[in-house]
Amino acid sequence: MPVLQAKDISISFCQYTKGLEQSYQKVITSLHLDVHAGEVVAIVGSSGSGKSLLAHSILGILPDNCQLSGELYYKGAPLSEVELSKLRGKEISLVPQSINYLDPLMKVGKQVETSVPKEKGNKKSVVRQLFSKFGLAPKVEEMYPFQLSGGMARRAIVSAAIAGNPKLLVADEPTPGLDEEGVKEALSFFKKLSNQGHSIIMITHDLEAALQIADRIVVFYAGTTVEMAPVRDFAGAGENLRHPYSKALWNALPQNGFQPLAGSQPLHDQLPKGCFFGPRCSLKTEMCEQHLPELRGLRDGSVRCIHAT
Known part of the structure; x- marks a missing residue:
């Protein structure tokens, strides 16, 4: 049984148009995700693909003007707002995207x-044990965030996130702003946690970093899941990948030919009818324009494409 399951998640934002008319703009459409105990699942995709919004929906911290539909399950049971309030910060914890989440006016030790x-x-x-575990000296407890290096601040944030020994950790873009050594260090932390039985959802735009520690990769595009695949499928020329966008991401890496993909991800208010990736896809047919394909199982993974085999 997965620790977490997200089924058919859609998110819309309430907005006001001319004449103060209220409308809802859908920014997430039929997202799917699951993660098992001790597993690292990396969510990759470009900016605006819905990665962080999914993280916030899992934590129950979406803005008030959001409308959420779909189903979230934690250990097989429906994850309601009441249940989330009990689990958040305890069994389910967030490693935020920015180190600016640290209070600049409070000593780091007190914050943790x-x-x-x-x-x-x-x-x-407990704080001393956590800091020792992540290579932070006792003196760091008395320091303020501005006195920390980027790597030290990241370790302090991770310490706070795991202080309650969470079963599920959602890491939202944990590596931006870190140098190469800092990235390796941060990824090593998360791999150690997964080896200790924690479930990790790593949200990133850095496919190379994700491949270093993930067991499975979930690819987002224009607010929906287009593929879920084992890491081993990201190899060669991407022939084992199922969706053309996943293949394009893989082949755009410098070591794989640095092949650019024409066009750009559509804005949420300009989504095409049918497959969202259709306008950029060389496989597009008239059938692709009729409706958004369902996510279906294929070769130990899942894909949202009628042409995938």
Whole structure:
């Protein structure tokens, strides 16, 4: 049984047009995702593809003007708002995208203490153990965020995220702004956590980084899931991948020929009828323009394409 399942998730934002008429703009359409215990699932896609919105829906921290539909399950049980409020920060935790989430006016040790559950006893002792685990010296507890390097701040954020020993960790773009060594260090942290039984959802636009630690890759495009595939399929010329967009991402990497993909991802208010990737796809037929294909299982993965074999 998956630790988390997201089925047919759609998200719309309420907006006002001329004359103060209210309308809803759909930005996420039929997203699917699942993650098992001890597994690292990486969500990749360009900016605006819906990666962070899915993370916020899992944590129940979407803006008030959002309308969410679909189903979320945690350990097989429906994940309601009431249940989320009990689990958030405990069994389900977020590693935020920016280190600016650290309070600039509070010492780092005190900030991590606020994430330690009462039942764990001496909070200072727990923080010290966490910092030691991630290579942070005791003196870091008394430092303010501006005194930390980028790598140290990232480790402090991870420490706060796992202070409650979460079963599921959602890491939203955990590597931007880090140098090569910092990226390796951050990825190593998450791999160690998965080896200890934590489930990790890593949200990133960096496919190369994702391939270093993930067990499976989920590819998003224009607010929907287009493919879920084992990491082993990202090899060669991408012949084992199922969706043409996934193949294009793979072949756009420098080591794979740096092949550009013509066109750009459509805006949410300009989505084409039928397959969202259709206008950029060399396989497009009239059937592709009729409706958005269903996500279907194929060769130990899933794909949203009628031409995939």
